[in-house]
Amino acid sequence: MKFPFPKIDLHFHLDGSMLPELAWELAKERNLKLPADNLEDFREFIVLTSDCESVYDYLERFEMPTMILQDKDALTRTAYHIIKHVAKQGLVYAEIRFAPQLHTQKGLSQKDSVEAVLEGVRKATSETPTIKIGIILCCMIAPDNINREANFETVSLAKEFYGKGVVGLDLAGPEGFVPMKEYAELFKEYRAAGYPLTIHAGDCDGPASVNEALNFKPTRIGHGHHVYDDPKVVQRVIDENITLEVCITSNIQCKTQPSYKEHPIKKLYDMGVRVTLNTDNMILSNVTLDYEYEKAMSELGFTYNDLIQMNIYAVEASFMPEEDKPKYIEQLKSYLQ
């Protein structure tokens, strides 16, 4: 293994990380139509379509996994398989996120979907104890905030299942469709009670979206790389000890950054921002954490030790129990060259 140190992924969507073999199997069992006639072509379709016109085009690609993930068995097996898969790649901890409200089209409740995913986590981690998993529940941005009630239900589930496999809450979806400030009420009570929060911002939307998201007191920002466009927001991110969950290949595929070379993550790192490297949608983006690390070294100028430091940042900002963190940090430090 090229990067043998313990690897952490904090930004990892369940529906974007469904293995093609499993998607194929689940779709067949459910008589669902996939955009290919055989598994080989289906694999190719995923790779070929990994480049998108825009982040909105990219979000449309979630229709296929969403169509499949409408029963407990599909959710359990998807969580199980992806955890086994990343454990083999040397991940020791990952926070996997999904939006319960997207899995209620065929009668599941949001709660059913949470229980189904947690069942897959339990099964995979009992068989493969080298990896620990935390589940993050996503609230969704939707036009005109039509899913307001569903979002409140997700927040209450995040509290109900906190410490039982769920570790935090997120806001995902098409940034900018709804002004960030409209979510103030959604997160207010949740954060006041001290539960962990991360928010997608500053990806297809600019630094102002991060500035507004920071008013909700998250620990982390999903993506957030556009803070670079406003030095005041960069300073605020540093002052408030915010960690950015950056997913470089996904950003380029979504055209929210033009290329690896022009991605500002290394500049942010050098300015003292706590940045981390993550996969976002491992399968739909056709990446692994090792691939992201290779790009970070070959195209962005990160050193091997920088990669370890970013994993230390990831542990520190993770939603795992505080008492578990020193062990991972010690292990990571032992790999510094």
Ligand SMILES: [Zn+2]
């Ligand atoms: Zn994301």
